[in-house]
Amino acid sequence: MSSTRPSMFRAVLHRVEHRMLGPMSAELRHNVWVETVASMLFGLFWATTIGFFPVILRNMGASGDQLSVYVVFQSLGLIFTPFSAALFQRYRIIKVSQVFWYIGRGTLLLVPFVGTNVNAFMVLVGIFWICELVPAPGYVxxxxxxxxxxxxxxxxxxVRIGMTAAILTMTPIAGWLLDTFGYAIILPSIAVAGLIANYMFGKLIGNDAPAVREEKHIRPTLGQILAELSRNRPFVIFLILNTIFGCGTLIGAPLYAIVQVSRLQLSYTEVGYLGTLQSVTWLLGNFVWGGLIDKKGPLFVLMISILCAALMPLSFMVATSFWWLVPAFICQGLVFGGFDLGFTNAAIALADRSKLEIYFSALHVVAGIRGIAIPLLTPILMAARVDEFFIFAAGGVMVLLSALLVYRIRMPQPAFA
Known part of the structure; x- marks a missing residue:
């Protein structure tokens, strides 16, 4: 009896896979399932760490300025993507990525040693974010x-259905665990799941050889990058769109934890409930986004995601209770799935396939500069006594403006025929 259960389980998984993806080669199937398992483990890690970092910091006593620096950390690693792109020209993509991710996720094992020192905790989180983001061009x-x-x-x-299912399951549990046992115990414990996910990522098979052959190991100069972008007008519009969108989402980001903890006085458990709602729509969206991209193209999904993203700052702008944030987190879940898939697939389609690292390095460096400058503008505005209402309103307007640029982009026909 027991021997039939694994085979029945595999049969169900095969049926789900065939229904959603169709027939695949053995190597492709292997990679899909390896990445799915790794993503599910990362989902457990994500739900317990990234989703709670700002709230943990605020509860530790972090000021608005310190929360702004934390938001900067989320973009700082993107500044170093040209460095990682150069590494990917010489070394295997998977191995380089694993080194960074082992270091970054491993820093959370040191959380018990920092106690309630906000600055020390921010150093660990800063190292984590830098190492997590540096390998981004290689993953693309x-x-x-x-x-x-x-x-x-x-x-x-x-793959993201698996990850968001794990996040959905773990988020309310993570909130309760943090309320019950504290971050000093929970964060290093869940870091193990992130490290195992990284190990599983190394099981992918296929061509992860250096991106450029030995004779072409020339790191592109800024002039060469600009010259390449100048020949691709649709990609430049896409870059501007992403910059305006990012400014809109980032300008209010340092204030989110302040609203949740100081204005609304939410517990970790209540923040976990909001994260659960976010995960539900993230999960449900993933059943739809992939098919929509293949049928209607990535720009269609990108447009829907941008419109959903505008609700986040607008909801925080008027929030007076837990319930005011519910629509924001529901829409944010849709954004997490749709913007990620739409953005990545649109960028791949618009870029020159032989020079992906150049294009994505440009995207990530611009995003990094934006991610450093805009969050640091927020405490300046607060010091100038600009009301939170107007900061959130400005964010919502910029997000909506970025949606208008979608109509100016012309996709190359062969990319999604």
């Missing part, structure tokens, strides 16, 4: 190599 190149164009959207959606 890996997606482009491992998965065919006609399946990439659906496969990315399938």
């Amino acid at each position: 190149r890996l997606l482009e190599r491992l998965y065919p164009d006609n399946l990439r959207g659906r496969i990315m959606g399938f």
Whole structure:
């Protein structure tokens, strides 16, 4: 009897896989399931750490200025993506990525040693964010190599279903665990799941060889990057769109934890409930986004995601209770899935495939500069006695303005035929 259960379980998984993705080669199936398992483990890690970092900091006594620096950390690693792109020209993509992720996630094992020292905790979190984001261009190149164009959207959606299911399951549990046992015990414990996820990522098979052959190991100069971008007007519009969108989402970001903890006085458990709602719509969206990308193209999904994102700052602008934030987190879940898939697939389609690292390095460096400058503008505005209402309103307006630029982008026809 017991021997039939695993085979029945595999049969169900195979049926779900075939229904969502269709027939695949053995190597492609292996990579899909390896990345799905790794993403589920990362989902457990994500739900317990990234979703609670700002609230933990505020409860530790972090000021508005310190929360702004934390938001900067979320973009700081992107500044170093040209460095990682150069590494990917010489070393295997997966191995380089694993080194950074082992270091970054491993820093959370040191949380018990920092006690209630806000600055020391921020140093650990800063190292984590830098190491987590530096390998970003390599991961995009890996997606482009491992998965065919006609399946990439659906496969990315399938993988993210596993990750968001794990986040959905773990988020309310994480809130209760943090309220009950404290971050000093829970964060290093869940870091183990992040490290195992990194180990599983190394089981992917396929072409992860250096991005450029030995004879082409020339790191592009700023002039070369600008010259390449100047030849691709749709990508430049896409870059401007992403910059305006990011400014809109970032300008109010340092205030989110202040609203949740100081104005609304939410507990970790209540923050966990909001995260659960976010995870539900993230999960449900992933059943739809991948297919929509393959049928209607990534810009369609990007547009819907941008419109949903505008509700986040607008809800915080008027929030007077827990319930005012419910619509914001529901829409934010849709954004997490839709913007990620739409952005990545649109960027791959618009870029020159032979120079993906150049294009994504440009995207990430601009995002990094934006992510450093805009959050630091927020405490300046607060010091000038600009009301939170107007800061959130400005964010919502910028997000909506970025949606208008979607109509100016012309996708190359062969990319999503």
